[in-house]
Amino acid sequence: MAEAAPVKPTTPKKWGRGFDVRKQTGFTTIAMICFLMLYAPILTLVAYSFNAGTSVAIWEGFSWRWYESAWANVQVQDASIRSLTIAAFAAVVSTVVATMAALATTRTKPFPGLTFIYAFINQPLMVPEIVTGVALLIFFAAIKVATGYTGLGYLLIAHTAFCIPFAYLPIRARLENMDLSLERAAADLYATPFKTFRHVTLPLLWPGILAGGMLAFVISLDDVVITELVKSGGQDTLPTYMLGQLRRIVTPEMNAISSVFLAISIVMVTIFFLLNRKKT
Amino acid sequence: MSAAVAVEAKNVSKIFGAGPGEVRALDNVSVTIQQNEFFTLLGPSGCGKTTLLRLIAGFEMPTEGSILLEGEEVAHLPPFKRHVNTVFQSYALFPHMTVAQNIAFGLEMLGKPKAEVQSTVSAMLKLVRMEELKDRRTSQISGGQQQRVALARALAPRPKVLLLDEPLSALDLKLRKEMQIELKRMQLETGITFIFVTHDQEEALTMSDRIAVMSKGKILQIGSPTEIYEHPTVRFVADFIGETNFIEAEVMQRIGSDGQIKLPSGIVISHPLGENVGVGAKVTLAIRPERIDLVRPGTEAHLSGTVENIVYFGTDTTFHVELEGSQQEVTVRVQNRRGHQEVLKAGDTVGMRIAPEAMQILKD
Amino acid sequence: MAEGKAAHPAASHRPASTFAAQAAAAADRRETRGRWLLSAPALLILLFAAIGPLVIVVIYSFLKKGGYGGVEWEFSTDAWFSVVFTKDIFSDAVTLADAHMSILWRSVKLSFFTTVMALVFGFPTAYFIATRNEKSRDLWLFLITIPFWTNLLIRTFAVMEVIRNEGIVNSILQGLGLIDAPIQILFTDFAVMMGLLYVYLPLMVLPLYASMERIDFRLVEAGYDLYATRWHVLRRVIFPLVKPGVIAGSILVFIPSLGAYVTPRVLGGGRNLMLGNLIEMQFGQGRNWPLGAALSITLMAIVMIALLFYVKNASNTEARHG
Numbered sequence: 017m018a019e020a021a022p023v024k025p026t027t028p029k030k031w032g033r034g035f036d037v038r039k040q041t042g043f044t045t046i047a048m049i050c051f052l053m054l055y056a057p058i059l060t061l062v063a064y065s066f067n068a069g070t071s072v073a074i075w076e077g078f079s080w081r082w083y084e085s086a087w088a089n090v091q092v093q094d095a096s097i098r099s100l101t102i103a104a105f106a107a108v109v110s111t112v113v114a115t116m117a118a119l120a121t122t123r124t125k126p127f128p129g130l131t132f133i134y135a136f137i138n139q140p141l142m143v144p145e146i147v148t149g150v151a152l153l154i155f156f157a158a159i160k161v162a163t164g165y166t167g168l169g170y171l172l173i174a175h176t177a178f179c180i181p182f183a184y185l186p187i188r189a190r191l192e193n194m195d196l197s198l199e200r201a202a203a204d205l206y207a208t209p210f211k212t213f214r215h216v217t218l219p220l221l222w223p224g225i226l227a228g229g230m231l232a233f234v235i236s237l238d239d240v241v242i243t244e245l246v247k248s249g250g251q252d253t254l255p256t257y258m259l260g261q262l263r264r265i266v267t268p269e270m271n272a273i274s275s276v277f278l279a280i281s282i283v284m285v286t287i288f289f290l291l292n293r294k295k296t
Numbered sequence: 297m298s299a300a301v302a303v304e305a306k307n308v309s310k311i312f313g314a315g316p317g318e319v320r321a322l323d324n325v326s327v328t329i330q331q332n333e334f335f336t337l338l339g340p341s342g343c344g345k346t347t348l349l350r351l352i353a354g355f356e357m358p359t360e361g362s363i364l365l366e367g368e369e370v371a372h373l374p375p376f377k378r379h380v381n382t383v384f385q386s387y388a389l390f391p392h393m394t395v396a397q398n399i400a401f402g403l404e405m406l407g408k409p410k411a412e413v414q415s416t417v418s419a420m421l422k423l424v425r426m427e428e429l430k431d432r433r434t435s436q437i438s439g440g441q442q443q444r445v446a447l448a449r450a451l452a453p454r455p456k457v458l459l460l461d462e463p464l465s466a467l468d469l470k471l472r473k474e475m476q477i478e479l480k481r482m483q484l485e486t487g488i489t490f491i492f493v494t495h496d497q498e499e500a501l502t503m504s505d506r507i508a509v510m511s512k513g514k515i516l517q518i519g520s521p522t523e524i525y526e527h528p529t530v531r532f533v534a535d536f537i538g539e540t541n542f543i544e545a546e547v548m549q550r551i552g553s554d555g556q557i558k559l560p561s562g563i564v565i566s567h568p569l570g571e572n573v574g575v576g577a578k579v580t581l582a583i584r585p586e587r588i589d590l591v592r593p594g595t596e597a598h599l600s601g602t603v604e605n606i607v608y609f610g611t612d613t614t615f616h617v618e619l620e621g622s623q624q625e626v627t628v629r630v631q632n633r634r635g636h637q638e639v640l641k642a643g644d645t646v647g648m649r650i651a652p653e654a655m656q657i658l659k660d
Numbered sequence: 661m662a663e664g665k666a667a668h669p670a671a672s673h674r675p676a677s678t679f680a681a682q683a684a685a686a687a688d689r690r691e692t693r694g695r696w697l698l699s700a701p702a703l704l705i706l707l708f709a710a711i712g713p714l715v716i717v718v719i720y721s722f723l724k725k726g727g728y729g730g731v732e733w734e735f736s737t738d739a740w741f742s743v744v745f746t747k748d749i750f751s752d753a754v755t756l757a758d759a760h761m762s763i764l765w766r767s768v769k770l771s772f773f774t775t776v777m778a779l780v781f782g783f784p785t786a787y788f789i790a791t792r793n794e795k796s797r798d799l800w801l802f803l804i805t806i807p808f809w810t811n812l813l814i815r816t817f818a819v820m821e822v823i824r825n826e827g828i829v830n831s832i833l834q835g836l837g838l839i840d841a842p843i844q845i846l847f848t849d850f851a852v853m854m855g856l857l858y859v860y861l862p863l864m865v866l867p868l869y870a871s872m873e874r875i876d877f878r879l880v881e882a883g884y885d886l887y888a889t890r891w892h893v894l895r896r897v898i899f900p901l902v903k904p905g906v907i908a909g910s911i912l913v914f915i916p917s918l919g920a921y922v923t924p925r926v927l928g929g930g931r932n933l934m935l936g937n938l939i940e941m942q943f944g945q946g947r948n949w950p951l952g953a954a955l956s957i958t959l960m961a962i963v964m965i966a967l968l969f970y971v972k973n974a975s976n977t978e979a980r981h982g
Contacts, residue, residue, distance in 0.1 A: 038791040047788035057818035113702040120698035144919025146936040151713035177709035201388035205402030
């Protein structure tokens with residue numbers, strides 16, 4: 017790390033440990049403050065989920081009581097199941113269609129419409145969530161009036177749509193790192209296009225698909241804005257339920273729910289991180 | 297004769313791109329490759345050798361012309377319907393399979409029975425001496441071993457022709473030399489036709505039965521290694537393979553197929569001439585540096601000049617000699633058979649004697 | 661699957677009549693069609709539940725508002741008019757819509773300060789990560805990524821708990837005797853900005869890190885060799901090299917801040933609204949849908965301008981670097 021000083025050390029005392037060209041005064045301190053800032057609120061939140069008292073500020077001893085009460089809360093149960101259902105559906109469907117789209121748009125010479133497809137798929141990343149939410153609200157309201165259908169379908173399709181780019185990106189990244197010569201080798205060894213896909217492309221692409229699906233799942237699970245605008249009555253997901261609760265006096269039960277939620281997200285992201293790292 | 301033909305390319309052209317940016321990678325190429333032959337496509341990068349190989353494999357379709365595999369037209373068949381296998385430059389081993397699974401892949405795709413697959417795989421593992429590593433992942437073996445696996449994988453389905461796309465280029469020098477011998481051994485043992493692509497002239501000369509030298513989408517000369525080296529017919533071939541001196545000379549007279557040729561030194565020699573070379577024509581002689589003998593000035597010689605520069609190479613010494621009467625420099629290589637003797641020094645005048653068969657008249 | 665095969669770069673070239681060239685062109689067209697078909701399911705879902713509805717928003721912004729929410733199918737520019745102006749009910753006098761303007765101004769202002777603060781904190785942090793050795797670099801990066809992927813609402817909630825009057829910050833300050841009564845932080849503009857900074861900081865650090873990771877530190881050595889001080893090296897060598905990352909990070913923080921909904925709602929209380937909240941309010945019980953649509957398009961227009969600015973700068977930088 018400590019490279020020899022290219023500048024003549026004028027004051028031997030100051031440069032005593034060698035001159036590190038990478039060092040910038042104060043940067044490490046600011047970085048540490050940053051990490052502290054990022055984690056302190058989260059850790060506080062988790063800590064108070066174990067509070068025995070009803071306060072989220074005064075520590076009254078350790079207890080599991082808020083986890084128990086959250087577990088027993090029918091509304092929470094209901095919202096959790098709905099959240100997981102939507103996330104699972106959106107993750108699976110968006111990953112499947114994103115995989116197909118990624119296969120179609122990578123490792124090719126430019127073809128008419130390629131840029132258009134890119135732009136189309138990445139569009140949800142460019143538009144503010146509130147705008148997409150409003151647009152869906154208007155559109156689905158019209159459909160609701162026309163068909164009378166008010167089921168979960170609206171949330172399912174909305175989540176699937178905004179999950180597509182998140183599923184698409186890691187799959188595409190993986191595909192682009194995959195050498196076409198492997199598929200050529202398979203074709204050279206008498207594998208038909210289908211068998212090539214089944215025995216070579218798919219197994220090699222699998223970590224990317226898994227990562228994309230994981231990401232889509234987390235993104236769907238986390239969504240507040242679009243869900244809040246699209247949901248019909250009694251279709252709360254866990255985040256919209258929590259958003260509603262924040263208007264009231266908050267008990268550590270919210271901390272408990274949040275902590276579980278955090279744990280799920282962190283596990284998923286960790287898996288995603290490991291999957292992505294493996295390829296290099 | 298025709299029964300023994302493995303691959304035939306007839307008037308094959310391949311154009312990449314379109315309009316003003318189009319690239320003619322192959323320009324009306326025809327070549328016939330015999331069964332059981334070790335045939336090499338040799339040329340600098342971009343000469344079209346890899347394109348020709350990919351056309352035979354089926355990864356590209358020719359723009360014009362046809363490709364026959366044992367007499368059958370295959371130009372528009374996809375690769376998985378051609379009984380031809382390729383050893384890729386990057387090896388292209390499947391990273392999610394073991395060594396043995398890689399070798400078995402082609403056989404499984406052909407739907408061979410399990411027992412046959414197993415016995416062939418073990419035979420192949422033995423052929424490339426990889427029995428002990430058969431259950432390793434391909435990422436856990438060395439470059440040289442990967443090379444062997446790629447070979448075994450391509451040989452396992454017993455293709456009619458094995459295509460090798462610069463397979464040795466990723467190996468270090470020592471390993472490359474070993475593999476050259478190995479490849480030749482495997483070709484002899486299996487009796488399969490090998491078509492080998494390389495830009496390394498030495499590799500081509502040591503392994504091939506015949507070599508096709510390519511440049512700019514065309515085949516310039518086809519012949520055995522000795523023919524190619526000793527009797528290049530065009531300047532490119534003489535220049536690309538080994539080191540060559542080009543000496544301008546003039547045709548003075550023709551007697552039958554022989555001509556009287558005047559060297560720059562004014563000495564006239566007799567040499568066989570091509571049919572379309574008339575009296576008064578300028579011709580280029582190609583002479584290998586090691587085929588020139590240095591002699592004392594005054595003794596009988598074909599050329600004479602002044603030593604400009606002497607470079608010692610260990611096994612031999614190279615003399616750069618400026619020809620008398622012209623600015624041209626000739627390179628002469630002398631083996632240090634009895635150790636290096638400093639008889640000559642820069643500035644000395646020397647004579648050069650050349651055996652008539654060492655002088656090759658080039659077409660252009 | 662078409663991509664299992666070698667691409668045919670023969671492309672659409674036709675040396676006039678050759679059959680082979682025509683066949684190649686036909687094969688190309690077939691391949692293009694195959695690729696479109698393969699993308700079709702994704703495109704259709706997006707058309708139905710993301711892009712198509714945006715078009716409807718544009719249409720709605722030019723309609724008359726309905727009595728009980730919704731719209732009446734009649735062309736009207738009222739909504740666009742009321743984005744910027746209000747008409748006095750009695751005198752018909754036209755004045756600037758103060759409420760909208762102040763919310764728009766607050767949105768831009770808070771987003772701008774959030775971006776600047778994110779840069780101030782994010783730059784050193786990214787630099788710190790980029791200068792670690794390979795192994796610990798991954799860990800630090802992971803630590804930045806975790807909050808990025810955890811629920812935004814929960815992170816906002818976490819900030820809320822910390823800064824509320826009974827929260828840990830006020831408790832500590834009171835405990836230390838620095839203040840007598842809790843400071844009101846929650847439900848202020850400052851709280852909203854803190855929240856935005858907190859939730860979007862990773863979006864600044866990640867692109868900055870990506871551009872810093874590629875810095876060739878021999879250039880920095882060269883800088884020092886030519887008598888530059890640390891400050892000079894930072895300003896004249898490092899900063900120009902990571903400028904694309906700075907721009908990307910700023911855009912990535914600015915855009916979602918501008919459209920933020922959850923953070924101002926939770927941390928700003930009812931008073932410190934931003935554009936996102938204003939838009940959402942128009943779709944509440946019996947409100948003004950066309951106005952909401954017009955405001956949405958306004959927000960999107962600002963975002964698009966920011967993106968165009970980014971694209972232009974990014975391509976400039978690329979052109980300069982060859």
